[in-house]
Amino acid sequence: MPDYSIYSSEFKINPTEIKLRLLAAQYHDECDSFDNKNLSIDGVDGKLPANDFERQLMVDNYRMVKDKIYRIGLKEGFSREDIRKAIRDHAKHNR
Numbered sequence: 001m002p003d004y005s006i007y008s009s010e011f012k013i014n015p016t017e018i019k020l021r022l023l024a025a026q027y028h029d030e031c032d033s034f035d036n037k038n039l040s041i042d043g044v045d046g047k048l049p050a051n052d053f054e055r056q057l058m059v060d061n062y063r064m065v066k067d068k069i070y071r072i073g074l075k076e077g078f079s080r081e082d083i084r085k086a087i088r089d090h091a092k093h094n095r
Contacts, residue, residue, distance in 0.1 A: 019076055023083060024090035027069045034061045 032046055038061075039047035039054050049055040066087075073083040 020073070020078060020082060020086040021090065023069050023073050023076075023078075024086040025094075027065055027087050028090055028094070030065045031062055034058070034065075 035047045035058060038057055040050035041048040049058050069087070070080055070083055074080070
């Protein structure tokens with residue numbers, strides 16, 4: 001029987017990494033949900049703002065959601081940089 005033990009450690013994900021990925025996914029899900037409900041123009045990857053008012057709504061929502069995710073993450077013991085990197089990586093790999 002082949003020895004697969006060398007592969008088992010390769011695919012283990014640190015529970016801390018899972019929490020960060022979940023926070024990043026929550027940020028993007030909440031922002032996308034807001035965009036889909038409140039913005040006018042259909043874009044390739046989702047809704048786009050039609051004017052300056054909608055653009056400001058979108059930016060304000062992004063800030064509010066990011067502040068909420070930072071508060072949750074900081075309580076979990078993550079740094080702002082850890083959270084920022086997780087959000088950026090999620091966008092890079094899931095868009």
